[in-house]
Amino acid sequence: MQFLALGAVTGLVAGLFGIGGGGLMVPVLMLLFTAADLGGEHRVHLALGTSMAAIVPTALASLRVHHRHGAVLWPVVARMAPGVLMGTFVATFVAASLPPEPLAVIFSVFMAYVSLQMIVNRKPVPSRQLPGTGGLVLAGSGIGGLSALVAIGGGSLTVPFLSWCNVRLPVAIGTSAAVGLPIAVAGALGYMLNGWGTDGLPAHTLGFVYWPAALSIVCFSALTAPLGARLAHRLPVTWLKRLFALMLMALSIEMLRTVF
Incomplete structure (x- = not known):
C-alpha cells in the first residue's frame, strides 16, 4: 500500500513540476525499506x-508527448546518447562498489543543490552555442554518470x-526528456546487473531492483501524472515548487539520519 501511495504522489509531482520523481522516490523508498527491514546493508542501492x-x-x-509537439532536437539526442549510456552504465558499477554512507551523502548533497535551484528559480544565462559531437558526448557522460549515482532522469542537469x-x-x-530515457534504461540495467546474486535481498528482486515497489509506483504514477499536469495550470506552481523543494531537503536529511 505504501508503494502505491508513493506512486500516486510521484506521478502528481512529476506532472505538476515537470520532474521525473527520483528525488522523491529514493529517500521515501529508503525509509520504507528500513521500516519493512528489506535489503539489509544494500537498502540505499535497492532504493536507487x-x-x-x-x-x-x-x-x-x-518523450512521446514532447515529440508530438516537435520539441525534441533529435540530432543533439543522438550525439549525447553514447556518452549518456556509457556514463550512466559505468556509474552504476561505481555506486555498487560504494558503501551506503557515501552514496547517501552524494544523493543528499545533490538534492540540496536541486532544491535550492527550485527555490531560487534561477534560469541559466545563455552564453554560448551547442558544442560539437565530442563536447556533447562528454556532456552526456557527465550527466548520465551523476544521474545514475543519484537515480534521477537527468532533467535537472540537461535542461540547464x-x-x-x-x-x-x-x-x-x-x-531533456528524450535524453532521460537512455539514462533510465541504462541505469536500471546497470543496477540489475550489479546487484545480481547479492545475498540478503528480498524476494521478487532482480539485482538492485525491487519489482513489487517499481511496478506499484509505475501503475499509480501513470494515473496521477495527467492530474498533476492539469493542476499546473490552476495552482500557484512557483510557491508549491518551493514547498516541495523544502520537503525534498527534509527527506534527504532524514535519509542521512537513517543511514548513519
Missing part, C-alpha cells in the same frame, strides 16, 4: 535501482546545460 526502473515508463511517456547553450526552454525540456 528501484527508482531508476520506475523512471523508465515515465521518461517514455514524457541546453539552456546555457542557447536552446529555447521548451525545446530544452523536450530534448
Whole structure:
C-alpha cells in the first residue's frame, strides 16, 4: 500500500513540476525499506535501482508527448546518447562498489543543490552555442554518470546545460526528456546487473531492483501524472515548487539520519 501511495504522489509531482520523481522516490523508498527491514546493508542501492526502473515508463511517456509537439532536437539526442549510456552504465558499477554512507551523502548533497535551484528559480544565462559531437558526448557522460549515482532522469542537469547553450526552454525540456530515457534504461540495467546474486535481498528482486515497489509506483504514477499536469495550470506552481523543494531537503536529511 505504501508503494502505491508513493506512486500516486510521484506521478502528481512529476506532472505538476515537470520532474521525473527520483528525488522523491529514493529517500521515501529508503525509509520504507528500513521500516519493512528489506535489503539489509544494500537498502540505499535497492532504493536507487528501484527508482531508476520506475523512471523508465515515465521518461517514455514524457518523450512521446514532447515529440508530438516537435520539441525534441533529435540530432543533439543522438550525439549525447553514447556518452549518456556509457556514463550512466559505468556509474552504476561505481555506486555498487560504494558503501551506503557515501552514496547517501552524494544523493543528499545533490538534492540540496536541486532544491535550492527550485527555490531560487534561477534560469541559466545563455552564453554560448551547442558544442560539437565530442563536447556533447562528454556532456552526456557527465550527466548520465551523476544521474545514475543519484537515480534521477537527468532533467535537472540537461535542461540547464541546453539552456546555457542557447536552446529555447521548451525545446530544452523536450530534448531533456528524450535524453532521460537512455539514462533510465541504462541505469536500471546497470543496477540489475550489479546487484545480481547479492545475498540478503528480498524476494521478487532482480539485482538492485525491487519489482513489487517499481511496478506499484509505475501503475499509480501513470494515473496521477495527467492530474498533476492539469493542476499546473490552476495552482500557484512557483510557491508549491518551493514547498516541495523544502520537503525534498527534509527527506534527504532524514535519509542521512537513517543511514548513519
